[in-house]
Amino acid sequence: MKCEEAEKFLPLFLYGELSFGEEERLEVHIDECATCRSALDRERALHKALNAGELLPSEELLGECRRELRRRVAHLEPARANFWSRLKEGFTIRIHPFAPAAQPLGAVALVALGFFAARVVPAEFGGRFGMASLADPVTSRVRYVEPVGSGKIQIVIDETRQRVLSGSPEDQKIQGLLFAAAKDPSDPGLRVESMDILKSRPDSSEVRSALLYALQHDSNAGVRLKALDGLKNFGADPETRKVLTQVLLADKNPGVRTQVIDLLIQSKGDSMVGVLQELMRKEDNGYIRMRCQKALHELNASVDTF
Amino acid sequence: MAQPALRADESDLIRAAQKGDERAFEQLVRLYDQNVLRLALNLLRSPEDANDIYQETFLRVYKSLHTFRFDCSFHTWLYRIATNLCLDALRKRKVRREEDSMIQTSDGVINRMDTVEEERADGNPQRHLMSHQLRGRIQEVLASMTPRERTVFEMRHYQGLRLRAIGEMLGTSEEAAKNCLFRATQKMRAALGDFV
Numbered sequence: 001m002k003c004e005e006a007e008k009f010l011p012l013f014l015y016g017e018l019s020f021g022e023e024e025r026l027e028v029h030i031d032e033c034a035t036c037r038s039a040l041d042r043e044r045a046l047h048k049a050l051n052a053g054e055l056l057p058s059e060e061l062l063g064e065c066r067r068e069l070r071r072r073v074a075h076l077e078p079a080r081a082n083f084w085s086r087l088k089e090g091f092t093i094r095i096h097p098f099a100p101a102a103q104p105l106g107a108v109a110l111v112a113l114g115f116f117a118a119r120v121v122p123a124e125f126g127g128r129f130g131m132a133s134l135a136d137p138v139t140s141r142v143r144y145v146e147p148v149g150s151g152k153i154q155i156v157i158d159e160t161r162q163r164v165l166s167g168s169p170e171d172q173k174i175q176g177l178l179f180a181a182a183k184d185p186s187d188p189g190l191r192v193e194s195m196d197i198l199k200s201r202p203d204s205s206e207v208r209s210a211l212l213y214a215l216q217h218d219s220n221a222g223v224r225l226k227a228l229d230g231l232k233n234f235g236a237d238p239e240t241r242k243v244l245t246q247v248l249l250a251d252k253n254p255g256v257r258t259q260v261i262d263l264l265i266q267s268k269g270d271s272m273v274g275v276l277q278e279l280m281r282k283e284d285n286g287y288i289r290m291r292c293q294k295a296l297h298e299l300n301a302s303v304d305t306f
Numbered sequence: 307m308a309q310p311a312l313r314a315d316e317s318d319l320i321r322a323a324q325k326g327d328e329r330a331f332e333q334l335v336r337l338y339d340q341n342v343l344r345l346a347l348n349l350l351r352s353p354e355d356a357n358d359i360y361q362e363t364f365l366r367v368y369k370s371l372h373t374f375r376f377d378c379s380f381h382t383w384l385y386r387i388a389t390n391l392c393l394d395a396l397r398k399r400k401v402r403r404e405e406d407s408m409i410q411t412s413d414g415v416i417n418r419m420d421t422v423e424e425e426r427a428d429g430n431p432q433r434h435l436m437s438h439q440l441r442g443r444i445q446e447v448l449a450s451m452t453p454r455e456r457t458v459f460e461m462r463h464y465q466g467l468r469l470r471a472i473g474e475m476l477g478t479s480e481e482a483a484k485n486c487l488f489r490a491t492q493k494m495r496a497a498l499g500d501f502v
Contacts, residue, residue: 011487012487015462015463015487017468017469017484017487046491046495049440049498050444050494050498052441052444053441053444053445054348055344055347055351056344056347057347057353057356061343061347061357062343064357065343065356065361066336068361069364069365070332072365073365073368076365076368076369189340
């Protein structure tokens with residue numbers, strides 16, 4: 001292999017997209033060629049640097065997309081297969097070994113059905129023909145597998161079946177589930193949606209505690225922003241202010257910090273000065289520094305501590 | 307991507323959704339929608355456009371799910387719809403200027419992408435600046451790529467899809483996808499040489 005060809009192969013090598021033979025030839029060449037070895041190191045660094053360009057959608061955006069889709073789907077008539085497609089579906093035999101033999105039988109049955117259906121089946125019945133009801137969707141996962149003797153094995157499967165509960169958000173049971181969903185570590189989208197419902201009832205002390213907890217501990221900025229939204233009328237509440245101050249100095253997300261400033265400066269007080277001055281010392285976001293400076297100016301305080 | 311253990315459930319969900327089960331359709335959406343949104347956001351670099359692609363993709367899926375015959379995987383079928391919509395949007399955008407991500411508000415200038423992205427750099431201002439500049443440069447290179455190069459690069463580098471699958475989704479060969487990826491990485495190398 002020549003260096004020119006090796007150079008072309010380097011990015012594909014890092015993506016694992018070379019054939020076995022190509023990879024083998026490249027590795028042999030790299031072992032022997034110092035220039036291509038350092039070119040591979042540079043390519044690796046570039047490969048890693050490119051990760052910085054990836055954008056991750058916020059959970060808020062995802063939640064918004066899901067809500068909009070749900071609204072739009074609700075206004076659509078379900079697209080159903082036409083009568084002939086469903087009839088064909090009803091006669092499709094899915095057990096593959098027998099399919100070739102069974103298909104002519106199905107065809108004959110179709111012809112016979114057409115002949116009799118035209119005489120005995122009312123026209124409006126056609127739309128529902130051949131539809132079997134399905135059980136509720138179930139998510140399953142194999143928990144463990146073990147031999148049980150005489151050549152047999154035992155497989156234990158965990159199954160999660162859906163249940164639909166409905167009720168008012170004031171209902172204790174519903175609220176309990178909402179609190180649990182708001183802390184579900186596996187699904188940030190679910191947390192955003194739960195927070196969206198909870199935030200409209202911040203007068204309840206339980207709900208407010210859940211909002212404050214999410215603001216301090218949720219790993220997702222979208223969830224924290226929703227919690228902040230729910231706390232917007234509690235900027236003067238001492239407990240809320242205490243948490244907001246901690247979040248302002250510790251949260252990594254500039255959007256959250258900006259909103260916390262907005263909330264805190266709703267009720268101005270000298271206690272804010274120290275916090276804002278401390279923030280000025282450590283903040284590197286230009287926009288937040290500007291907001292902070294403005295707030296300090298309004299409080300007739302200096303930007304720096306002495 | 308769906309876990310192998312979930313494949314059987316996925317087929318059940320598709321069949322139930324084909325018969326009009328709304329809950330099954332929603333579950334199906336949730337299996338893939340984060341990846342579709344990520345793909346659209348990275349290709350179009352605008353949350354509003356990404357939302358439009360998300361809506362259009364899943365509405366098309368909803369309307370034509372009854373035509374899905376399991377000839378290919380649902381994932382491939384879905385991505386084919388999403389990538390074609392993204393490619394169309396990118397081609398249309400070629401005739402107008404790439405949208406500026408900075409917007410003027412009553413409180414000053416803010417970056418729209420701040421509402422999208424988690425802050426990744428730590429408290430180190432120098433690293434933050436480097437990371438910001440690097441992202442800016444990557445965005446410039448992405449904007450200079452052809453829609454196909456950009457799509458292949460995004461699907462391979464950020465979505466981790468195999469070139470064979472990408473070719474299938476874009477209606478082209480694995481070899482053509484490989485050439486697109488090669489050109490895209492060459493452009494990146496030429497533009498980001500001083501960062502690495």
